[in-house]
Amino acid sequence: MDVLALTQKFPQTQNCAGQDMPTFAVNSAELADIVKYLRDEQGFDLLADLCGMDWKDRTPNLGVVVHLLSTKNREYVRLHAACVDDSVPTVSAIHPGANWHEREAYDMFGIKFIGHPDPRRILMWDAYPYHPLRKDFPLAGIEVPFPAADVAAVTGQTVEPAPMMGGPFVSSGGHMSGAEPQALDQSWNEEKPKS
C-alpha cells in the first residue's frame, strides 16, 4: 500500500509500524473518510474485521480496531481509532458489512457509532444493562432481571452470575511470576461465599 499518500492526505494519521501489517492510529473523526479513501484509492475493498477494544490504561479507554483487506493486492491494513465520548463515526455506509460488527461493538463495549442506521444490541437481549467485554465487567457476570418479564413475574427468576469456584485458573499475567495460579475473579471463592 501507499503509506505516504495516506499520511499526506490525512496528516493526523500516525504510522505505528505494525509487526504483521501496516498499522495506523487515526483521528477518529476521520475514520470513515480514511476507510472510504482506502477503498476507493488504494483497493482495500473488503472489511475483514471491525471490533471494539477496552485499553484500560489509556484515556480514552475505548477504541475501535478496523482490519481492511485488499483482494486484488492481497494485503491487509489495520486502523486504530480512539473513541471521543465513547463514540466514533460509523463506516457502515461504506462497507454495509460493518453494520453488524458495529452493533456487536456497541453491545459488548458500549461504543456508539454516530450515524449508524440500526443501533440495537445484537448478541445480548435488548434490555440488558451492561457491556460485558469491558475490562471492569466481572467474568462471572452481574445479576440482572430475567429477559422474559412474564416468566419472571411468575417464577421470580433472575439471571445469576456464573459459579466461579473451580476455575478458570490463570496466572496474574506478565512475566513468569512464580505465583500460584488462582481464579481471576475473586468475588466468590472457598472462603468468601456468594453474597
Place this chain on the structure above:
Amino acid sequence: MKTTKEISLGDIAARSEELRGENMTLNMGPSHPATHGVLRLSLELDGDKVIKCDPVIGYLHRGDEKIAENMTYNQFVPYTDRLDYLAPLANNVAYAIAVEKLAGLKMPERCEAIRVACCEMARISSHLLGLGVYAMDTGAWTVFMYTFNEREKLYTLFEELTGARFTTSYTRIGGLTRDLPEGWLQRVETFCDGVLKTIDEVDRLLTRNGIFLERTEGIAPISKELALAYGLTGPNLRASGVAFDLRKDKPYSGYEKYEFDIPVGTKGDCFDRYLVRMEEVRQSVRILRQVIKTMPGGAWYAEDAKKIFLPPKAKIMTKMEELIQNFMLVTEGPQIPAGEIYFEAENPKGSLGFYVVSNGGGVPYRLRIHGPSFVSLSILPAIVPGNFLTDITSILGSLDFVMGECDR
C-alpha cells in the same frame, strides 16, 4: 348470446392494491430445522413473499472472547472446537497459527503438513454436512444419508488422530498434541477414494435434478459488489465470482507447496454456492493426496520454543529442568511476547480471523474472533426480501453457516 372474457395475469396485477391483505409477521426459529441451530428470522410477509427479514442472533452466545481473556492460551484451544463445531480441526489450526505468529515461531515442516491435512479433512467434513443438509432442506433426503456415511469414516480418522470424534482440540501453541498414528495416512488415502465416489453420486443425484434446480437456480443471487461490500469470504464469496482464497493469496502453513484450483462461480445464486462446495471437496482430496505423498519426517512441534511448548513426557519424568519447565508452562501458560496480530485462515465457512493482543505472559489481553458465519448471516436482510418464504430454506442452506461461530 355467448360472452367471453379473456383472463390474464394483468387483471389481477391491476387490482393488486385492492386485493392486498394485511402484512404478516412471522418468526422463523429460533428452533426450526432449516435454521441449522438457534437462529431466529423475524419476517414480514405479504402473502408468501418476504418483504423484510431481520435475523435475530445471540441465542448461543457464550462469551468466548471474555473467557479467553481469563485463561492461558492453551486452555482456550477446546473453546475453538466449539466455534465452527463442524470443522473443529480447522479452528484449532487457525487459532494456533495466530498465536504462533504473535510469538514469532516457525513450525517444522511435518507439523505444517499435518495441519494442512487436518484443515482439508475438516473442510471435507464441513462441506459434506453442508451439502447434505442443503439437499435435505430442498427436499432430497438421500444425499444426507450418503454424506453422513462419509463423515462417519472421517470421525473415525479424527478419533484415531486426536482421541475425540467431535471436539478434537488437536493443536497446541507451538505444535500438536501428538504425532500421526501408525498407518493413519494410508487410511486417509482409502477414505479419499471413497469420498470421491460419494461426491460423484451426490453430483448425479443433485446437479441435474429438476426439483433441486428449480429451488436453487437463480435464487438470491449475490453480485460481486454486494459480496465484497458485506465482507463475505470463503465459498460464498467465490460463488459470486471473486477468485480470492487465503490458501492461495495469503498462504500459511505451507499451502504454497500444494497444487489445487479455486472453484469460482458466475452468478452467485444458491446453485453456484452448491457447485463451488462440490468442487472444493474434490480439490481438498487433491491436496490431501499430495500431503500423504510428501509427508516430511522430523519434529512435529517447535523444539526451540522452550517457554511455549511442553517438553516430551519422558524427559519430564527424568530431568529436573524439563520438570520445572513443564510445571511453569502448565500453571502460567505459554509465554507470548507483547504485541498484536490479526490472522485469518481459510476455513470451510470462510475466513476465520483471530485478533490477538498480548501484554506478555500466558494470558491474552484481548482475543477477538471474527466468525465467517456472522458475516454470512449479516447479508440476509439484503438478499432475502423479494423471495418467497419457501426460498429461505434454500438460501440458508446455500450460505452454510453455523451458529456456534456466529454467536461465539
